[in-house]
Amino acid sequence: MLAACGGNQTADEPAEPAENNDPPAEKPADKEDEKASLEIFSWWTGAGEEEGLLALIDVFNEKHPEIEVINAAVAGGAGTNAKAVLVSRMQGGDPPSTFQVHGGAELNESWVAAGKMTPLNDFFDAEGLNDKFPQELIDLVSKDGNIYSVPVNIHRGNVLWYNQKVFDDLNLKAPTTFDEFFKVADTLKKNGITPLAFGDKEAWTATHLYETVLLGHLGAAEYGKLWTGDLSFDDAKVKEATEIFAKMLDYVNEDHSARNWQDASQLVADGEAAMNVMGDWAKGYFDGRGLKVGTDYGWAPTPSSGGMFVVITDTFGLPNEIDNPETVKEFLSVLASVEGQDAFNPKKGSIPARVDADASKYDEYGKAAMEDFKTNDLGPSLAHGSAANEGFVTKVNDAMVMFVTQKNVDHFIEQLVAAAKEL
Numbered sequence: 001m002l003a004a005c006g007g008n009q010t011a012d013e014p015a016e017p018a019e020n021n022d023p024p025a026e027k028p029a030d031k032e033d034e035k036a037s038l039e040i041f042s043w044w045t046g047a048g049e050e051e052g053l054l055a056l057i058d059v060f061n062e063k064h065p066e067i068e069v070i071n072a073a074v075a076g077g078a079g080t081n082a083k084a085v086l087v088s089r090m091q092g093g094d095p096p097s098t099f100q101v102h103g104g105a106e107l108n109e110s111w112v113a114a115g116k117m118t119p120l121n122d123f124f125d126a127e128g129l130n131d132k133f134p135q136e137l138i139d140l141v142s143k144d145g146n147i148y149s150v151p152v153n154i155h156r157g158n159v160l161w162y163n164q165k166v167f168d169d170l171n172l173k174a175p176t177t178f179d180e181f182f183k184v185a186d187t188l189k190k191n192g193i194t195p196l197a198f199g200d201k202e203a204w205t206a207t208h209l210y211e212t213v214l215l216g217h218l219g220a221a222e223y224g225k226l227w228t229g230d231l232s233f234d235d236a237k238v239k240e241a242t243e244i245f246a247k248m249l250d251y252v253n254e255d256h257s258a259r260n261w262q263d264a265s266q267l268v269a270d271g272e273a274a275m276n277v278m279g280d281w282a283k284g285y286f287d288g289r290g291l292k293v294g295t296d297y298g299w300a301p302t303p304s305s306g307g308m309f310v311v312i313t314d315t316f317g318l319p320n321e322i323d324n325p326e327t328v329k330e331f332l333s334v335l336a337s338v339e340g341q342d343a344f345n346p347k348k349g350s351i352p353a354r355v356d357a358d359a360s361k362y363d364e365y366g367k368a369a370m371e372d373f374k375t376n377d378l379g380p381s382l383a384h385g386s387a388a389n390e391g392f393v394t395k396v397n398d399a400m401v402m403f404v405t406q407k408n409v410d411h412f413i414e415q416l417v418a419a420a421k422e423l
């Protein structure tokens, strides 16, 4: 999707034909009056996501009416389509002014390693940002001592969402272990309700669910070893986790392959399914549909992952080959500010990346997530680019497509072991 914000003209909208008495269009004076423009590239188009982005752009527009913002969002969860478009633009020497990229391997092993990003150390110094973000986030956006992007948020990946009314009617409590999950799921099934909403039209959602099972079954320390090569994917625990994952897939809606993450969340919102496992952008989706946490929907860490927090951070940086770096820095400054982050995150479902944001702007879920981020064991996300490089993520996503239909654990493990050679 391509759209312009702030009442400005879209990049691809044809210009109005000039009336005869209009001044000639190419007058040199017009050139001086030409608005600077800023193209923001992301995949935030759905409920909650787009609202967050537009709220951030509003803050920017207020401060910089002289800059035209072009919202170049490309639909598709987790960047399914946006990332391919970005690669071709970057390779073609046509980078957007700034683009959404996950902190971790996705930033560092792709764009930074390819020499496509400008270090932002001076920007961080000038804006006084060095002590405004948790060190874990600074590390995720740094390589070899240089900082390459600005985190706008922290999403939690390992969240189980449930329809409050369905749970209340059946007197159910949020499961905290896999055993409890399967008990709750059996009760739901007996009562004719789909236990787990799932939408793997885009394969990343399966990888997302799988990583939460790995985390829950292995624990944060062993889970972390998978990404450093210190634990092999053919370890017995990984195999057990894969079997649990396969069993969970027995409880999903039949039309899962036709749904994306929003469509799956919708099943829970409407009470047609009871639970789903999704990052807290699903909260942005629920809230965007007018639902309230604690009343309409509840949440818990995914089974056996209490005390652990899968960290996903969306960040924006400064590509090398752009002609408006100062304009981009104006945007990064707003994105890094308390005001910008507190406009964006309450709508997005995430918590602010800044340590000094205004907690009163966040509801009970947001406040709990802020506390958990500070006290839990943190882990990286595979599905969202921080745990491993893009090549590995793509191979896992591809293997998922077959696994979800065939549930052949041994074959899947073999594929993971082969793919891990790319780590």
Ligand code: GAL
Binding pocket: 043, 044, 049, 076, 077, 078, 079, 102, 155, 279, 281, 312, 313, 314, 384
């Ligand atoms: C993630 C991203 C989130 C959200 C989600 C669904 O990769 O970090 O901000 O957009 O995808 O699209």
